[in-house]
Every structure is written in structure tokens, then in C-alpha cells.
Amino acid sequence: xQLSGANIxxxxxxxxxxxxxxxxxxxxxxxIYDALYSYSDRIRHILTAHEQGASHAADGYARTTGKxxxxxxxxxPGATNLVxxxxxxxMDSSPVVFITANVGEDLIGKDSFQEVDIVGISMPITKxxxxxxxxxxxxxIVREAFAVxxxxxxxxxxxxxxxxxxxxxxxxxxxxxxEHHIGGRLGALVRRASxxxxxxxxxxxxxxxxxxxxxxxxxxxxxxxxGVVRGRAEAQLMEFALRIDSPVAITVMGxxxxxxxxxxxxxxxxxxxxxxxxxxADRCDLLIAVGCRFSDRVGLQFKTFAQNAKIVQxxxxxxxxxxxxxxxxxxxxxxxxxLARLNEKLPxxxxxxxxxxxxxxxxxxxxxxxxxxxxxxxVLSAIARILPPHTIVSTDVGQHQMWAIQHFRFDYPGQxxxxxxxxxxxxxxxxxxxxxxAKPNEVVLHITGDGGFRMNCTxxxxxxxxxxxxxxxxxxxxxxxxxxxxxSLLFDGRHSETTLDRGPDFVKLAEAYGxxxxxxxxxxxxxxxLQEALTCGTGYVIDCAIDADEMVRPMVRAGGxxxxxxxx
Numbered sequence: 001x002q003l004s005g006a007n008i009x010x011x012x013x014x015x016x017x018x019x020x021x022x023x024x025x026x027x028x029x030x031x032i033y034d035a036l037y038s039y040s041d042r043i044r045h046i047l048t049a050h051e052q053g054a055s056h057a058a059d060g061y062a063r064t065t066g067k068x069x070x071x072x073x074x075x076x077p078g079a080t081n082l083v084x085x086x087x088x089x090x091m092d093s094s095p096v097v098f099i100t101a102n103v104g105e106d107l108i109g110k111d112s113f114q115e116v117d118i119v120g121i122s123m124p125i126t127k128x129x130x131x132x133x134x135x136x137x138x139x140x141i142v143r144e145a146f147a148v149x150x151x152x153x154x155x156x157x158x159x160x161x162x163x164x165x166x167x168x169x170x171x172x173x174x175x176x177x178x179e180h181h182i183g184g185r186l187g188a189l190v191r192r193a194s195x196x197x198x199x200x201x202x203x204x205x206x207x208x209x210x211x212x213x214x215x216x217x218x219x220x221x222x223x224x225x226x227g228v229v230r231g232r233a234e235a236q237l238m239e240f241a242l243r244i245d246s247p248v249a250i251t252v253m254g255x256x257x258x259x260x261x262x263x264x265x266x267x268x269x270x271x272x273x274x275x276x277x278x279x280x281a282d283r284c285d286l287l288i289a290v291g292c293r294f295s296d297r298v299g300l301q302f303k304t305f306a307q308n309a310k311i312v313q314x315x316x317x318x319x320x321x322x323x324x325x326x327x328x329x330x331x332x333x334x335x336x337x338x339l340a341r342l343n344e345k346l347p348x349x350x351x352x353x354x355x356x357x358x359x360x361x362x363x364x365x366x367x368x369x370x371x372x373x374x375x376x377x378x379v380l381s382a383i384a385r386i387l388p389p390h391t392i393v394s395t396d397v398g399q400h401q402m403w404a405i406q407h408f409r410f411d412y413p414g415q416x417x418x419x420x421x422x423x424x425x426x427x428x429x430x431x432x433x434x435x436x437x438a439k440p441n442e443v444v445l446h447i448t449g450d451g452g453f454r455m456n457c458t459x460x461x462x463x464x465x466x467x468x469x470x471x472x473x474x475x476x477x478x479x480x481x482x483x484x485x486x487x488s489l490l491f492d493g494r495h496s497e498t499t500l501d502r503g504p505d506f507v508k509l510a511e512a513y514g515x516x517x518x519x520x521x522x523x524x525x526x527x528x529x530l531q532e533a534l535t536c537g538t539g540y541v542i543d544c545a546i547d548a549d550e551m552v553r554p555m556v557r558a559g560g561x562x563x564x565x566x567x568x
Contacts, residue, residue, distance in 0.1 A: 003170070005161065006035035007035045007038075008135070008142075009032060009035070009142060010035050010038075011139075011172060012138075015175060015176070016068065016146045018043060018070050020043070020046065020061060021036075021043055021058075021070045022072070022433075023045060023072030023073060024047065024050070024072070026074025026075065026078045026114070027075070028076075028103055029072060029075070029100070029101035031163065032099075032161070046437060047462070047465075051079075052081050052426065052456075053456060053458070055085020056426070056427050056429075056430025057437070058070055058096045058434060059096050060417050060430060060431030060438075061435065061437060062096050063092075063414055063431070063434075064439055066232055068095045071096060072099050072100075073100050074101050075101055075116060076113075076116045079121075079160070083125070084422075085430075086125050086156050088422045090125040090127075090422075091422040092226065093155050094156065095155060097149050098122075100118055100159070101161050104163045104164050105162055108162065119131045126158050127148050127149065129159070130159050132165050134165070138165060138170070139172060141159060143175065151198055152316055153316045153317040200333055202333030202337060206329070206330070207341050207342050207345070209329060211345040216286075217285050218351070218354060219283065219309075219354045220244055220284060220285070220287075221248075221284035221286070221309070222237075222241055222288050223250075223289040223292045223298075224248055224257040224290060225251045225257070225289060225291035226257075226292070227291015227292065228258070229254060229257045229291075231334055233257070233339060234412065234413055241258065241262075241264050244346060246264065247264055247355060248266065249266045249267070249268070250265065250267065251268070252420040254291070254292065255410040257291070259410075259411045259412075261411065265409075266363050270297045271558065272556075274361070274364065274365070274554070279361050280361075282306070282562055284308065285309050286312070288312045289313045291314065293317075294324040295421065300558070300560055300561070301560055301562065302325055305325055312330065315335075316333060318332050364407065374522060376403040376475055377403075377407065378526075379546070380403060383408075386530045387443055390415070391443040392414070392439060392442050394418065394432040394435060395419075395447045396452030396453065397452060398449045398451060398452055398480070398482040399475070399477075399550070399551075400448060400449045400452070400475040404418075417432070425451065426456040428447070428448050428452060429456040429457070429463070432463075432472075433466075433470065445471045445472075447473050447475070449474065449481055450477065450506075453506070461513055469537055469540070470539050474506055474542065478499065484498045484549075485552065489551075507541065510539070510541035516536050516539070516540045518532070518540075519543040520542060520543065526542065529542045530542070551567060
């Protein structure tokens, strides 16, 4: 059948099972939005307050569901407003297809109104990107984009469609998604793009060697990284950890890949890692990192990291092997597949003495209670008591992010939504919107700080309009807390431009959007607000007053040895 490019795009989205798109219209993308109007009974569009909010919402949707998120934006500033969201998805391996429109063919390269080379701009922060100038190739490009986004190590892909293509017509033949594979019609395209649609097959010899290394180990440590979450390999990792009877440390991106309440869990590892995790990394004789890229926030001092251990890395992306930490052995492959084959070869082991050595150290920071003011620990403990244990949690970036990851126990992939690699302030509310749109029956909690919340608070309008009852909890210390902490510890207390002695009144802001809000200064008030938030049926903003000098503990200096705590 003959269809316009805009309608071909809609049909291809339906082929992919897309039911929700986040975006913001504009001039060059109007033909696509016009086509969307006729598909509104099959594809829901959520109009955000800003393109960056749409990018984070699509990302949050993808992380929550494991599906590919979709985001629309127009040309020029609409496209460039996506860049932070694209980079956020790229650093955390989140599968999102970003679809932008550009000016007409006769205006390309002439500095036309709202023209920008978004393909060139986004090239370093996408798995693959396309400028579509011929409607005949549009359908296969869209199919390839989705296959690349979800295949292998997931990540963002961008399709930029010039305006002429949206209007032009071409023959469209439906192609079921199960035929979107290398051996089918997409084969030539995928080979041209040099992208694997699936995970590389792990080498059996590599698996056999690791089994031998595990058998010889007396002090094994497993690190659960983001690859376990992205690959939904939690069941295989659980069986593996129980079989080898090993403590399990968890990276920020690994939250939910291994249950935080499990007796083998040592908590977060790295700069703000627990004493148990960091000391285990320093004392183990075999460190097995699953889906972990050893970022500087985990490895810290690369030369001395796990200096007493043989280091093994299991990762789907060959480019991550030996990039930061030199390994003694590695296996390239999907985490779930590698662990499943490894589990078949392993007997039940016992490492009681090693576990006693590791769990001598704290798996959670001990914070003092305070009768005069709320502490972060009191806030998070109250949330944990009152909200359901399966609550989905999104965060912004800063002290509140670390406190949340330290004190909550994430039990399943997609429960924690946080910007771990790029550290994007403003990520949290957009991600929460994406999560609530995907899982309307789940409680969604957005934990943020007053600095981070200012960057995305306009998305309260989106939350209110679409009746997405998200609970936002602001740990309000009147400062850019993490920067202030570093200034206090490393810059002799010179707090340069980190004091946020300004509006808005967050409760009044919530009310202005038609939501509920309450400022709390003690645990009793907080508990009452949380109960109201669970039952009021609308979004709810809780402004928690905490002290400006509260610190995230423990903390290791950037580039320091993993057990040399600056504060503990």
C-alpha cells in the first residue's frame, strides 16, 4: 500500500509494539504529529513541559519495562534539548529511540530557521543514528533502529527525518517484528551498520576456565553491575551467588539486579560504598564483575583496585574489557546466558569463614538520630516503613541519590531509576513520569534534592495533566549538598555558590499545578504526609527540611584507595 512517510513511521511503531510516545511538537515535525492524530487510539502520546523531560520519561519507561522507549522532538532547539537525555541513556545503556524532524531538503546546510545537524551532534552519544532523506528507506531504518537499540548492549538510537520524507509517499509492506533479524530483510542494513542485534555467543572454554578459578578461590566476591539489570539476569545471578556462597557488592546501576535484602548482599561499592563492600573488594582473592564497567566511581584508584585478587569481567560489550581495570580473565556475552552455563558446571560451595570476615564490617552506614530536625536516615526509614516494598524509585543526582541507594533495598530490575553514568540533575521527575505511565498500578516515588528538583519541576504540569500520582520527596537542605560536602572536606569549607537561599516555595508550587504538598520538619509530620500521598489520588510533593551540613558517609576521595575513607 502507498503511505506517506509520517504514516509509515506510525505503522512501524505499531510493528514494534509501541504503545506510548513522549514528546513535544514543533514546525518540522508537524506532519508526523498530524499522522499521530489518526493513530491516537493505538499510540498514546504524553506531552511533556520540555523536550528534556520527554527524553527522561522515555528513558524511565524503558528502564521500568525493559522495552524500547520512544521520544519525539522537532528540529533545531527541540532536537538539541534532547542531547542531555540521549547522553544519559547512552551512559546507562538504556534502549530509547529518539525521533526528530529536520527542515526540508532544499534548506539543509543553509543555516535555515531551526536547522541543526543533530546527527552530527549526537553521534558520540548514540549506538547508531540516521538522517532519512528518502522515504523508500524509512521503514527499514526504523526497524533497524529498534533492533539496534535493544540488541546486544542496549542504548539510544536517533532517527532524524527531513520534512520532505514525512510528506512523500512510498510503498509500505507490513513486516512482523519476529522477522526483524539479521537473517531476514534487515540483514544488509545491519551488516552495513556493523551492529550486532544479539549477544555474542560466550566461549565455552572461557566458562570452563572461570569455573576452575572459582573452585580454587577461598575468598570470592561478586559485583552486580548494570548489565545484570539491563539483561534481566537477576535469577541467574541469584543462583550463581548462592551456589558459590559469595558476598555480592552492588554498583549504583546494579540496584535491583541482586536483592538488597539478601543475606549475601554487602551493599553499594565504590566512592560511597559500604565498609563491607569496599573491604571485601580489597581482601578478596577472586573478584567476578558481572555487567560492570569499573567506572571511576567504583574502581577509584585503578592501580590498587582489588589488588589481592584475580579479576574476572563478564560483559556483553567487548569494548569494556580492560578499558579501566586490567583483568586476569574475561567472558564476552550476555550476563544471563553466561551465568546459566556457568551454574551448570558449579557444585555447591561454602565460604563461611570468608563471609564472617566480610560481614564483620557494616553493610549500612550508621547515622545518628536527631530530635531537633529531620535526618536523611529518618526520612528514608519512614518511607521504607510506609510505602510498599515494591515501590519504584527514581532519583535525581546528589546526596539524596546516594542516601536513597544506601538505605533502600532494591529487589528487582527496573525498581531503581537513576542517572549513574552521566550524573544528570533533573532526571528524576521525567523518569518517574515514564515509570508511572508504564506501571500505573505501582507506587512511584521520586526522591530529589532542592537543587535537582528546580531543574525539572515544570514536569509537575505533565504529572498533573495526565493524572500520574507520583510522590515527590525533596530532601531540602537549602544547598547543592554534594558539592557543599566536597567543599567542606576538600576546599577548606569555602562554600562557593552552593547556597540555595531562594524560592520557590515547593508546597505552593505543587498547589499551583493542582497537586498536594506539605512541608515537614519531623518524623510524625512526614509519616502523616506519606499516608496522605498514598491515598489522595493525585501527585504529592513532600518538602523535608534537613540540615545543610548532613554528609553522605562513607566517602572515599576521588582516585583514592577503596578502603581509605575520608569520612566513615
